[in-house]
Structure formats: C-alpha cells, structure tokens
Amino acid sequence: MLVLSSPSGAGKSTIARNLLENDKGFELSVSVTTRPRRSSEIDGVHYHFRSRREFDNLRANDELLEWAEVHGNFYATPREPAERAMNEGRDMLFDIDWQGAEQLREKMQGDIVSVFILPPSMRELKVRLQRRAEDDAETISRRLANARNEIEHWRDYDYVVINRDLDRAYQQVLSIVAAERLRRDRSLGLFDYVTRLLDEQVD
C-alpha cells in the first residue's frame, strides 16, 4: 500500500499517473467525492462522483475506509477494492491527503508506505495552480492556504520527496518503491528461496 500525499499543484497526480502507467503491479484506489466534476475529469477514473446523499449512505454502510471534509466537500476511500488488493497481495496506490493517510494508517496498520511530495517553493506552487487555469483567484488562494495546512503534516510520512524537477522526483518515488519491495519483511517467497538454497547439495 503506497500512499502519495502533497498539496495540490505539487506534482503528485502526475507522479501517480507515471507510476501506474509504467508499473503494472500497481492499482489506483479511486476516491469517492461529493465535489463537482471538473470538465477534464471522468467519473470512475479520477473520482467516483457521488451526491451528498449517496456519500452518507456509503458511510452509514461502513463502505468507506476513511473520509474527510475539505472546504465543504467530502472525500473518501472505498473499502472493498483496498481490502481485496491487500488480501490478494497486490500493490495499491492511494492519492489522498494527510487526513486520509492518517485514517488509513490506523485502519490498515502495518503494511503502508507513505510519501509526501513537497513543492520547490510556495511561489512555484502558486504559479502551477494558476497555470492549471481551472480555478478562479479565490479558489487558488484557498488552495494555497490549504497547501500550508497540508505541508505542516510532512512529519507523518515515511519519505519526503522535493519536486524541483518532475523526472527526478518520479525517479525518487521509483527508488522508494523498488527499495520497499526488497525489504526482507516484505519479500514474500524469500523464506522458500533461502530454504531451497540451503538444501542444495553441491559438495
């Protein structure tokens, strides 16, 4: 379970997309949200867009692993795909904020690796948000305030990557994924491998 968090505009979504395209071992956890769909977004791909009433029903039926309210909109991680991936030993990628990450760590305990992506500067973050041209000035201002709040939680993460250069930041995330898969306590099948090795007669 790989958790990527960052303030919006810091490059998290691009890194997540690259990872999903190049590493077929990963599946994306698609979040549920009550916020309106942007013109560039597809229901079921970027988010599961739901009404407030549908969201409340999911929550009432314990179908959400974690949820949070941000600026009056609700965001959540559906429980079933995540639990299925974990049971089947597949890697799942979570593109969620610090509140989601915190709840996920509580619920899934143990096998979670979390990476926080920092922008090179607040000024650059603002430029990136403006360049995206999807939000008005007021929304950008609110997103910047929210970014500060998000950044304050960097200490809760296992790894921190500074996104000065997108290629380099992506390579760093790849290194983290590769290294975590080599951790002795995460290498399924290693015990059998060593047992076979020690049983091999060559003398």
Add this chain to the structure above:
Amino acid sequence: MLVLSSPSGAGKSTIARNLLENDKGFELSVSVTTRPRRSSEIDGVHYHFRSRREFDNLRANDELLEWAEVHGNFYATPREPAERAMNEGRDMLFDIDWQGAEQLREKMQGDIVSVFILPPSMRELKVRLQRRAEDDAETISRRLANARNEIEHWRDYDYVVINRDLDRAYQQVLSIVAAERLRRDRSLGLFDYVTRLLDEQVD
C-alpha cells in the same frame, strides 16, 4: 551507515566497488585482518593486514568497533574512521559478515541500513569461487560451508537482494541507498526547508 553482507562469491565486493566509484558520498570502512594478504590485495585498501599481536593490541586498546574469528583468522572494523564519518554526517560502507553486522548494530544503534546479498544458487556460488582461482579445492569447500552459515542469517538484515544479474543487483542497491536518503527521519535539513516554505509569503 550501509552494511553489505553476503557469502564470499555472491558479488558483494563488486557491488561495493561500483557504489564507491559512482557515489562519492560513500567512504569504505577498511577492515583489519590477521589473514595473509592475497597477491591481488593491497594493504590499507582491501584490508589493513596486521599480525596477531598487533590485532590483540588494537582490541586491548578498544580501537575495534567489532571483531570476529573465522577459520582461525581475525577480522575487525576500526572504530575511529567509522565514528568520525558518523559525527561528520558522511555515509560509510561496511563490507562485513553477519557477526560483524550484529556487533555493529549493537554498538552504533539506530542509523544503520543493512543489505544481504544472496547468490542465485549454491551451484553458481561454487562456480564463481572456482573461477576466482585464488583458492584450492579444500578452501572452496570450506567457503561453501561458511556460505551456508552466513546465508542462515539473512533474516537479520533490512533488505535482501538476489544477485542473479550483477547490473540488476547493483541497481537494486542504488535504489535502497536513494530511498533511505529520502526517509523523513534521515533527511537532515528538511525541517529548515519546510519552515522556510511555510514562512514564504505569496498571497
């Protein structure tokens, strides 16, 4: 502090040499030994070759961080270079066996990352030892028995790399090094970076 261990012939020394050549952030901890120098070895580079009496003096003067006896020869890590590197925040590479690694973990507590390198098979390990052509049949047989003993300690390590292909194994060690440097609790200067980021006024 990066510890690389493996049975001899599994490729550890080649990987260590590549790492030292390509990453100037690393310094090698040169071990002390009482075993005879091989024709290909240089005193002070591959080992500090010392007599048994000199070795006993180092030990008596608490100048050794860890030591072990293997087949009647003594091996040890000098204390001073390792402590100096740690105090100056430089990365040090230790090419030592499981006994050395265990003592190092006890003495240096905390900031040690350990990687165990496994051979693809015992048969291949034997071939590699024979190809080296430095040892007679009896020595090779003893090294193979020792390899089994070493491999049994794979569980003590943070990471396990299987050296089926040297390039790939080296890349995996590079990923481990890169990822460990991105760990939030190891990134010196990150606290200052985030403080500056949060202080930056852009609105």
